[in-house]
Amino acid sequence: METLNAEQLNFEPVVVGFTCNWCSYRAADLAGMSRAKYPANIRLVRFMCSGRLDPVFIMKALKGGADGVLITGCHPGECHYLEQNYKALKRFKLLRRMLSQFGYEPERVQLVWASAAEGTYLAHQISRVVEEIRALGPLHRASDTPSFELIGDAQLQEATV
Amino acid sequence: MKQERIGVYVCHCGSNIAGTVDVGQLSSWAADALEKRGVVVARDYKFMCSSLGQELIKSDIVELSLTRVVVAACSPHLHEKTFRTACQQAGLNPYLMEMVSLREHVAWVHSDKALATQKAKALISGAVERVALHEPLDPISVPIEATTLVVGAGISGIQAALEIADAGQKVVLVEREPSIGGHMAQLDKTFPTLDCSACILTPKMVTVGSHPNINLLTWSEVEAVDGFVGQFTVTIRKKARYVREDVCTGCGICMEKCPSKLIDQVYEAGLGYRSAIYRPFPQAIPKYPVIDKANCIYFQRGKCKACQLFCPTTPNAIDFEQEDQILQLTVGNIILATGYDLFDARRIPQYGYGRLANVFSSLEFERLCNAAGPTEGKILLRDGVSQPESVGIIHCVGSRDRNYNNYCSAICCMQSLKFAHLVKERTGAKVTNFYIDIRTPYKDYDEFYQHVLQEKVEFVRGRVAEVTDAARRPGEEGKLIIQVEDTFIGKQRRIPVDMVILSAGIEPRHDSKEVSRKFGISCNGSGFFTELHPKLDPVATMSKGIFIAGCAQGPKDIPASVVQGAAAAARVLGTIQQKSLDLEPVLAQVIDQKCSGCRICSNLCPFNAIGFDLERQISTINPALCQGCGTCVSACPSHAISGTQFSTEQILAQLHGLLAESFNGNGARTQSPAFSQAELV
Incomplete structure (x- = not known):
């Protein structure tokens, strides 16, 4: 990894983590119970399923001040709702392509599967993602992306269905 | 506001x-x-x-x-x-x-x-x-139908069905094979007490067969499951037996007279024969035989009917015109005890199973030992005459092996020790066990291991590399040679034996993933059903009203399977007792005025909860089927679906609060985020 400059070293990124109620939120609970440490930069939000993850939430989070977003869910084939995490995966892949089209580093949005038993694994992954986003530096919204405002919810959703 | x-x-x-x-x-x-x-x-x-x-x-x-x-x-x-x-x-x-x-x-x-x-x-x-x-x-309150469906009638399913039936509630017990009993019915002795498997199982089977509260459906399979806890509608296919259960006395003359004999791959593990009209084993419950259509001369060539000719009952019990029946039942709870498949040792070619005659699988050996088996309990080589003078037992075949299954199959150590004891007892042959670790937890298991050690059974620690018939040294001619690294002495060894038994592991049923989809529960990576909580809720699943028991949940031995069967029954009886159940109100709802009828949502729902109102040209969500994942909510291009407890407004508000506060006191940031309350909706 390239060496970090002073600004990046002082920079504390804010990362929003979306978790599903059944696997990854429980993995985060288990990480706590196992006292696995990870950086305090992540703020977890709970859904019932990663399938609930509207790409609009990710864009709003980035726009609203997050430097990165971590999407988590049950492993493929282990979804509580059978197959909805595959839909999250599809949306994630499409959104990532759009991110680079907007000029964002696609690595700002990452996806990690974690089962309810993988507390330590999730903690490692959170640490990795936070460090990667720290290395990318702050996300300057206002000046870089004047076109952002034009992307309405309806268009975003159409593209991801 | x-x-x-x-x-x-x-x-x-x-x-x-x-x-x-x-x-x-x-x-x-x-x-x-x-x-x-x-x-x-x-x-x-x-x-x-x-x-x-x-x-x-x-x-x-x-x-x-x-x-x-x-x-x-x-x-x-x-x-x-x-x-x-x-x-x-x-x-x-x-x-x-x-x-x-x-x-x-x-x-x-x-x-x-x-x-x-x-x-x-x-x-x-x-x-x-x-x-x-x-x-x-x-909360959504749903009434609980008292009848329970138990799928799979091995020891775990039998135990569950009996517990519920004995408590006075109705049970529908569905079994795919012609008889109940499962794998346990194939075993000879059970560790560590060495009591005869049939002797302890048959009484339970008989009770199941005659219990007034149990509706036993063998030779049947569940085709579809609809609905939700308290009110599942299950569709069951009762396959045609071609034998009338109302008149058949189970005398067995038809089986004797049937001219079509074939190798029994299921019950006898390929070591014995059965006829085309058959009952898997003499103690089978129910006693009625079934015609195996694919091997029946009448069904294949249009002539024979020997069974009908010799059937002594009037009216005749053989009915070639019988057709599959489709039954629709309403049940409140479901217990899945669908059991396991034995690891197919052919997948490890270097062990020679299926190629070298005297390499046996563990299930084959069980049949060899069984007094009712093809050799009447004599431990013989594949020629059916000679007794082995030396036997090698290989542990962990297909288990704890990253090429096949990573997990420990839990039964193989004790099973191999039992085999070692039985070979010693019945033939006096020299027995060598090849193991990685010996795992004998639970009551009286380690005592059994100590007992087998005292019987002068040899143990070699190391994973076997190969079983071969290519002799290289004197004394190896005509033998099977087990090539292994003895990790205690750090040397390669070649040990010649007459017979090799592969202690094959437990695998999920080949169709376990299909079954899990049918019932709406999840599987782990291997294909075992996933429990709600690995420690505190080991028999419930994430789908309310569906419970799991036995090896379908993970490898386990008979005592553990019985415990789980009983535990699942206790959970079911608990919900029946409550008469109704409160469910979490996490649901998706269509806002009629906003729905354009595009039907993008319909294909996203794996629970078929989304229907379409043709008259009004809008989508509708059946609250009884909706599980509340919210995938449709996030996909609707018109924002016409709202999710209770996880609405878009609630989530955006949470994000807003979360991020607004993330910047106070954060030295690195000066600029405040562009996320105003006005944008939330």
Whole structure:
């Protein structure tokens, strides 16, 4: 990894983590119970399923001040709702392509599967993602992306269905 | 919009939270900084979940007329119910409470107190904004139909069915094979007590067959499952037996007279024969035979009917015109005890199973030992005449092996020790066990191991590389040579034996993933059904009303399978006793006025909850089938689907609160985020 400059070293990124109620939120609970440490930069939000993850939430989070977003869910084939995490995966892949089209580093949005038993694994992954986003530096919204405002919810959703 | 009156309660959890998070600062900050967002009171207390802590919340709800409550304590998976109940007792709708996981998600995973407190503020801020948009909800109450469906009639399913039936409730027991009994019916002796498997199983089977509360459907399979806990509609295909159960006496003359004899791959594990009209074994329940259409001369060539000719009953019990029956039943709960498949040792070609005659699988050996088996209990080589003078037993075949299955199959050590004892006892042959580790936990298991050690059974520690018939040294001619690294002496060894037994592992049923989809439960990577909680809820699944038992959940031996069968039955009886069940009101709803009828949502629902109203040209969601994942909510291009408890507005409000607070006191940031309240909707 390239060496970090002073600004990046002082920079504390804010990362929003979306978790599903059944696997990854429980993995985060288990990480706590196992006292696995990870950086305090992540703020977890709970859904019932990663399938609930509207790409609009990710864009709003980035726009609203997050430097990165971590999407988590049950492993493929282990979804509580059978197959909805595959839909999250599809949306994630499409959104990532759009991110680079907007000029964002696609690595700002990452996806990690974690089962309810993988507390330590999730903690490692959170640490990795936070460090990667720290290395990318702050996300300057206002000046870089004047076109952002034009992307309405309806268009975003159409593209991801 | 009327301003909500919100109370924020920060728990110390002793020093669990207070050790890492400045709880005092947190509560005074919440009272102060969040006042404009509706917080009228914020308190911290040593143990919020204690009755005194709950009392604090309750009296505030009453005295300060709180309309919303935020509890920042442990994970909602632990105490959400506690605090919801407290709110309800104080007259506040329980769903107007939101929890923040300060303990699991902050205090226990971070060490820097300032950063942890900062994060805690962000989380509380998010929860305060979110809870303001919560709506009062009522749990969904569903009536419980008393009949239970048990799928699979091995020992676990039998146990479950008997427990429920004995408690006076109706059970429908469905078995795919012509007889109940499962794998246990194939075994000879059971470890560690060496009691005869059939002797302990048959009485239970007979009870199942004659129990007034059990509707036994063998030679049947579940085709479809609809509905939800309390009211499942199951479609069962009762395959044609071509034998009339109302007249057949089970005399067995038809089986004797049937001219079509074939190798029995299922019950006799390929070692014995059966006729085309057959009953898997003499003690089979039910006693009626079944015609195997693919091998019946009449069905294949149009002539024969020997069974019909010799059938002594009037009217004749053989009915070639019988057709499959489709049954539709309503059941309240379902227990899946679909069992396991034995690992096919052909997949490890270097062990020679299927190629070298005297390499046997564990199930084949069980049949060899069984007095009712093809050799009447004599341990003989494949020629059917000679007794082995030396036997090698290979453990962990297909288990604990990253090429096949990573997991331990749990039964193989004890099973191999049992084989070693039986070979010693019946033939006096020299027995060598090849193992990686010997695992003998549980009652009397290690004592059995010690007993086998004293019988002068040899043990070589090392994973076997190869079983071959290519002799290289004198004394190896005509033998099977086991090539192994003896890890205790650090040397390669070649051990010639007459017979090799492969202690094959337990695998999920080949169609377990299909079955899990049919019943709407999940499987782990290997294909075993996933329990709700690995320790505290080992028989429930994430689908309410569906329970799992036996090897379908993971490898286990007979005692453990029986325990799980009984445990699943206890859980089912518990819900039947309640007569109705309250479900969490997490649902998607179509807002009729907004729906354009595009049907994008229809294909997204794996539970078929989304229908289409042709007349009004809009989608409809069946609340009984909706599981509340919210995938359709996020996919609707018209925002015409709303999700209770997880609405777009609630989530965006939470994000807003979370991020707005993330920047206060964060030195690296000067610019405030462009995320105004106006954009939320």
